[in-house]
Amino acid sequence: MxxxxxxxxxxxxxxxxxxxGNHQALENVNLKIDSKSITALIxxxxxxxxxxxKTLNRMNDLIPEVKITGKVFYNNxxxxxxxxxxxxxxxQIGMVFQxxxxxxxxxxxxxxxxxxxxxxxxxxxxxxxxEESLKDAAIWDEVKDRLKKNALGLSGGQQQxxxxxxxxxxxxxxxxMDEPTSALDPISTSKIEELTLELxxxxxxxxxxxxxxxxxxxxxSTAFFLMGELVESGDTExxxxxxSDKRTEDYITGRFG
Amino acid sequence: MIKEKLSxxxxxxxxxxxxxxxICTSLTACLVLALVVYLLIKxxxxxxxxxxxxxxxxxxxxxxxxxxxxxxxxxxIAALIVxxxxxxxxxxxLTEYAKNKRIVSIIEYAxxxxxxxxxxxxxxxxxxxxxxxxxxxxxxxxxALTLCIMNLPTIMRTTQESLKTVPSSYREGxxxxxxxxxxxxxxxxxxxxxxxxxxGCILSIGRILGESAALLFTAGFAHTLNGFVDGLGSSxxxxxxxxxxxxxxxxxxxxxxAIATILLLLSFMINLAxxxxxxxxxxxxxI
Amino acid sequence: MNKRSKNANNINKKKLVETAIHGVFLIxxxxxxxxxxxxxxxxxxxxxxxxxxxxxxxxxxxxxxxxTAENPSFGILPFILTSIYGTAGAILIGVPVGxxxxxxxxxxxxxxxxxxxNSAVSLLAxxxxxxxxxxxxxxxxxxxRRIFNVxxxxxxxxxxxxxxxxILPSIIKVSVNALEAVPxxxxxxxxxxxxxxxxxxxxxSVPSAKSGIAAAIVLGVGRAIGESMAVMMVSGNVAxxxxxxxxxxxxxxxVASEMSYSAGLQRQALFSIALVLFLFIMLINAxxxxxxxxxxxxxx
Numbered sequence: 001m002x003x004x005x006x007x008x009x010x011x012x013x014x015x016x017x018x019x020x021g022n023h024q025a026l027e028n029v030n031l032k033i034d035s036k037s038i039t040a041l042i043x044x045x046x047x048x049x050x051x052x053x054k055t056l057n058r059m060n061d062l063i064p065e066v067k068i069t070g071k072v073f074y075n076n077x078x079x080x081x082x083x084x085x086x087x088x089x090x091x092q093i094g095m096v097f098q099x100x101x102x103x104x105x106x107x108x109x110x111x112x113x114x115x116x117x118x119x120x121x122x123x124x125x126x127x128x129x130x131e132e133s134l135k136d137a138a139i140w141d142e143v144k145d146r147l148k149k150n151a152l153g154l155s156g157g158q159q160q161x162x163x164x165x166x167x168x169x170x171x172x173x174x175x176x177m178d179e180p181t182s183a184l185d186p187i188s189t190s191k192i193e194e195l196t197l198e199l200x201x202x203x204x205x206x207x208x209x210x211x212x213x214x215x216x217x218x219x220x221s222t223a224f225f226l227m228g229e230l231v232e233s234g235d236t237e238x239x240x241x242x243x244s245d246k247r248t249e250d251y252i253t254g255r256f257g
Numbered sequence: 258m259i260k261e262k263l264s265x266x267x268x269x270x271x272x273x274x275x276x277x278x279x280i281c282t283s284l285t286a287c288l289v290l291a292l293v294v295y296l297l298i299k300x301x302x303x304x305x306x307x308x309x310x311x312x313x314x315x316x317x318x319x320x321x322x323x324x325x326x327x328x329x330x331x332x333x334i335a336a337l338i339v340x341x342x343x344x345x346x347x348x349x350x351l352t353e354y355a356k357n358k359r360i361v362s363i364i365e366y367a368x369x370x371x372x373x374x375x376x377x378x379x380x381x382x383x384x385x386x387x388x389x390x391x392x393x394x395x396x397x398x399x400x401a402l403t404l405c406i407m408n409l410p411t412i413m414r415t416t417q418e419s420l421k422t423v424p425s426s427y428r429e430g431x432x433x434x435x436x437x438x439x440x441x442x443x444x445x446x447x448x449x450x451x452x453x454x455x456x457g458c459i460l461s462i463g464r465i466l467g468e469s470a471a472l473l474f475t476a477g478f479a480h481t482l483n484g485f486v487d488g489l490g491s492s493x494x495x496x497x498x499x500x501x502x503x504x505x506x507x508x509x510x511x512x513x514x515a516i517a518t519i520l521l522l523l524s525f526m527i528n529l530a531x532x533x534x535x536x537x538x539x540x541x542x543x544i
Numbered sequence: 545m546n547k548r549s550k551n552a553n554n555i556n557k558k559k560l561v562e563t564a565i566h567g568v569f570l571i572x573x574x575x576x577x578x579x580x581x582x583x584x585x586x587x588x589x590x591x592x593x594x595x596x597x598x599x600x601x602x603x604x605x606x607x608x609x610x611x612t613a614e615n616p617s618f619g620i621l622p623f624i625l626t627s628i629y630g631t632a633g634a635i636l637i638g639v640p641v642g643x644x645x646x647x648x649x650x651x652x653x654x655x656x657x658x659x660x661x662n663s664a665v666s667l668l669a670x671x672x673x674x675x676x677x678x679x680x681x682x683x684x685x686x687x688x689r690r691i692f693n694v695x696x697x698x699x700x701x702x703x704x705x706x707x708x709x710x711i712l713p714s715i716i717k718v719s720v721n722a723l724e725a726v727p728x729x730x731x732x733x734x735x736x737x738x739x740x741x742x743x744x745x746x747x748x749s750v751p752s753a754k755s756g757i758a759a760a761i762v763l764g765v766g767r768a769i770g771e772s773m774a775v776m777m778v779s780g781n782v783a784x785x786x787x788x789x790x791x792x793x794x795x796x797x798x799v800a801s802e803m804s805y806s807a808g809l810q811r812q813a814l815f816s817i818a819l820v821l822f823l824f825i826m827l828i829n830a831x832x833x834x835x836x837x838x839x840x841x842x843x844x
Contacts, residue, residue: 059736077259087267089259091738101729104752114737117747119264163733170737267740274742278652281644282661285716288709289664292671292679346572354569367576373829374583374822375770377796381803381818382586406579413576437558439565467672470772470796474803497773500674505777510682517675524670528663 010035010174010204011056016070018051018060018228025051029070029230031223033174038196038205040219040236042212044256047225049208053176056206057093058086074174091118094167098179100159102151102166107134107143110151110162114170129169136202137165138195157188161195168203175199177207181214193218212252216240224248293521300518303511309519312482320503320512324480328397328493331485332476333465335401336408337458343405344412345447345454351413352420353442372410376470379407384474395492400476404465411464412457419453420446452538459534463527466520469497478502496520584822591819594618594812603816609783609793611802611810618813620798620820626786627795627824630700630775631768634707638768639761641708642715646760649716650723651745669713677777680706685778692789698780700792706774711764718763722756723749755839762832766825772796795821 009032018026026048033039033056041049054060055072058079071078079089091114102110111130120126130147134140139161143154151162160180167175177196181189196205197218209215215222216236223233224247232245243249250256262268311321347364355361383403393399423446431441477492480499494502496516504513595603598618606619649661680702689697726749734744750757772794780791781801793801799814799821806814 057736059732062732062735074259079259084259085261085263087263087738087740088261089738090736092259095736097729097732097736099729101727101733103730103733103748113734113739113747117734117737117739117743119266166733167737263740267743271740271742274746277644278648281641282648282653284641285645285668285712286661286664288712289668293667295679295683296675343572343575346569347575350569350573354566355573360573364573364576367580370580370826370829371576371583373766373770373825375772375796375825377770377772377800378583378587378818378822381799381815382583385586385590386582409576409579437562439562463670467670469672469674470800473800497672497674500672500678501773501777504674504678504681510678513678517678520672520675524672525667528666528670532663532666 008035009033010075011206012073012076013056014071014073016052016055016072017068018048018055019067020063021065025228026055027228031230031233033204033206034221035204036200036202037220038200038207038218039221039223040215041206041208041223041225042210042215042251043225044251045210046227048228049225050178052225052230053095053178053206053208056174056176057090057095059090059095061086091170092172093174093176094170094172095176095178096160096163096167096180099183100156100163102154102159102162104150104152106148107151107154107162108147111166111169114166118170133165133169134162136168136199137161138191138198139165155188157184157191160184160188160192164192164195164199168199172203174204174206177205179208179210182210189214212240224251226251296514296517296521299510300514300516300521303515304518308515313480320509322496322499322512322516324482325494325496325499325516327482328476328488329466329495329497331397331483331488331493332401332404332472332495333462334485335398335489336404336465337461339402340405340408340412340461341454341458344409344457345416345450347409347413348416348420348450348453349442349446352417353438353446368410368413371406376407376468379403379471380474383471388475395475395477396490397476397493398489400472400495401489403471403475404468407468407471408461408464411460412454415453415457415460416450417453419450419456423449452534452541455534456531456538459527459531463524463531466523466527467497469495469501472498473501587815587819587822590812590815592816594809594816595819597809598813598816603813604820607785609798611806611813616810618809620795620817622783622785623793623795623798623817624820626700626792627769627821629786630703630707630779630792630794631765633700633704634711634768635761635764636708637704638708638711638764639715642712642760642764643719643757645712646716646719646723647745647750650720651749652741665713665716668709669717673710673771673774674777676706676710677774680774680778688789694789696780696791698778698791699789700779700786701788702778703775703792703794706778707768707771710771710774711767714763714767715760718760719753719757722753722760725756726752755836758832758836762828765828769821769825769828770796772800776800795824 011033013029013031016026016029017024029052041053043049051060055068060066060068068080072080074093103113108130111133112126115126115129131140134143139158142158151159154162181192193214196207199205207219219236221234222236222239224231224239226247232239232243232248239248240252243252308321309326310323311319312324313320351361351364380403383399387393387399387402388395427445428441431445472495476495478494478498479492480494481491483491483493496519500513500516503509603618603620604624605621606617607621608617608619609622610617649658653661684702684705685697687697688694688699688702730748730752731744734748739747775794776797779794779797781793781797782791783793784790786792795817799818802810803814
């Protein structure tokens with residue numbers, strides 16, 4: 001079997017539309033997210049890429065004026081079906097935010113928060129999970145001697161890696177990243193890009209980025225959004241060298257955005 | 258797996274916490290409602306125009322609260338006249354002049370301390386200092402000055418807050434034009450703190466209205482009808498003190514409820530005024 | 545020549561005016577400090593003589609207060625314990641109710657409910673203490689007498705109930721502010737990890753608002769321990785050792801009730817009680833500030 005046939009799409013979005021009150025923010029989006037790969041969502045500010053990302057773990061539910069139609073299939077189950085348990089969904093589809101937001105607690109408590117919420121109480125197990133997650137996020141060595149210290153004392157880049165560790169601690173299969181490096185300096189940015197490339201072996205990653213070079217550097221597939229519409233998606237190499245839609249070409253060559 | 262329901266432990270937690278939140282909030286709401294309804298039911302029947310506009314007469318056995326109303330107003334006016342300049346002055350000093358951090362924190366600590374002192378202690382010290390040491394005897398003035406100290410932190414705080422919202426670029430602009438510090442304050446800064454002063458005044462009026470312990474030994478219990486200046490020099494009971502005396506020592510519960518209703522309505526109006534002025538100034542500032 | 549010296553004169557005059565005004569503001573700025581000093585000095589001066597004469601230990605730990613008896617005794621332990629128990633009782637009832645209400649209002653209430661409750665709580669805060677005392681006197685006291693079958697409902701219990709209602713607004717207002725100030729990012733992160741709304745509020749928002757909620761509680765303690773008028777009208781005013789259904793006297797009411805007709809050592813003893821109360825409150829605030837500083841330093 002070729003690699004193409006084996007790659008199942010872990011998330012399948014069908015005809016997704018989203019309204020903020022009377023304003024339509026997403027229009028008929030159809031997209032397949034491949035398993036164990038990195039999919040980049042690009043587009044100019046306000047095009048809906050962050051909004052789209054948040055529909056994948058139902059974080060848009062928190063906004064009262066939002067209306068959503070269409071289907072989002074995760075492992076062939078529609079996550080918007082009323083019988084879906086949102087808490088479990090978000091355990092499997094984790095999120096890292098643009099501005100690093102560790103809780104004002106110790107580093108240990110930050111990472112242990114997720115597993116504790118989902119019922120793990122044995123200290124030994126939690127210790128293991130914390131260590132494993134911090135190692136997976138490439139920050140264990142830097143913090144292993146200060147686990148009980150407050151997380152807010154870390155630098156921006158370290159805080160973001162801590163947030164990644166925190167998200168990994170509940171063992172998701174998908175990781176959503178909303179412009180995770182836009183608030184960081186170049187060195188932290190490249191550390192996190194390196195980390196993301198390592199993570200794709202175990203996790204399926206969807207990353208929103210306004211930095212096209214970042215998309216080229218790390219992603220396998222790219223989807224281009226413009227004014228709420230998914231204009232075009234496919235292999236990153238192809239999108240950036242031979243885009244089929246003129247709008248994509250204009251954006252990539254810097255004519256706007 | 259995403260079709261699984263939450264564990265029993267978690268669902269239990271959610272239900273219990275929600276229940277507690279709803280119960281406690283309803284309890285608070287019911288408390289307020291019950292208090293207000295009870296006071297109105299008991300108080301309104303005892304209110305009459307005559308009641309509000311006459312003094313008590315021992316001959317006819319009729320009770321009127323006009324003197325108490327006037328006394329309360331006199332105390333309020335006198336207290337505000339003194340506390341507003343003091344409060345603004347302190348606030349201006351803190352934000353415009355004081356450069357030494359230690360002095361600032363000492364002054365702010367002192368203000369915080371003042372706001373935590375119980376009113377009975379204010380009453381005691383007020384009696385010792387204003388009535389006895391300064392020779393004012395039991396008088397509305399002594400009461401007003403005592404209340405002035407009590408409300409100083411409030412005016413200071415609200416004035417300071419609104420002073421801080423004046424952008425430093427305004428001040429720098431004025432300094433850059435060669436204005437002296439006092440001129441800058443007078444023309445650029447002070448106008449910007451009017452909203453804070455007004456808010457502070459409204460809050461203080463509310464507090465003065467409800468104050469009783471500090472007035473017991475400083476302003477006294479008399480029910481004589483006086484003009485402003487005479488009133489300041491003689492003893493007189495405020496509405497709250499009158500309520501206390503009528504209820505506890507004379508058993509005139511009808512009168513007490515009537516006064517309580519008036520105080521309730523006044524307090525409600527003051528809250529409304531505070532809310533409206535804050536909204537008004539917020540809108541002004543965002544334009 | 546003349547013009548230059550005239551100019552210099554003008555500049556000097558201006559500087560003098562500036563310095564004078566600075567001085568005026570300095571004096572105004574120090575008003576709060578001088579007030580605090582004034583109060584402290586007066587309390588100490590008036591309070592010390594009686595303590596010296598009665599003896600510190602006898603005063604603070606004496607169980608009998610009989611100020612107008614033939615052989616007067618001035619032990620204020622009953623007042624101290626009553627104030628402590630009364631405040632503790634008010635906190636035990638008022639804090640949980642206020643806390644739960646504030647979490648609901650800050651995080652879960654629909655806007656309409658929130659606005660109505662805000663006004664309701666403000667109204668509660670604005671009710672004068674004598675009005676609480678009146679309602680307590682005519683509703684609570686007879687109520688306690690009937691429900692618990694005691695000879696007189698004026699008791700510590702009545703005071704505790706009234707006090708817990710009176711501290712509710714302070715607790716709710718300050719806690720709501722503290723909870724609303726918790727950055728939304730913390731709550732988003734918690735929800736994105738699969739926690740439910742309730743779990744997020746109590747396990748992330750509340751711990752983040754810890755110091756604000758603690759400040760609310762200290763505010764409540766201050767109000768409870770300093771309240772005089774309302775408790776005077778419902779607690780019976782007898783210098784007993786505190787019991788839930790006993791008529792009791794607090795530190796505050798001890799001062800208020802005997803002040804008008806007191807004389808001599810009795811009067812001075814009342815000042816000493818005020819001094820004790822003052823020191824109590826200073827101690828509570830200092831302890832709170834101490835822990836608050838430690839918390840802030842432990843954060844970084």
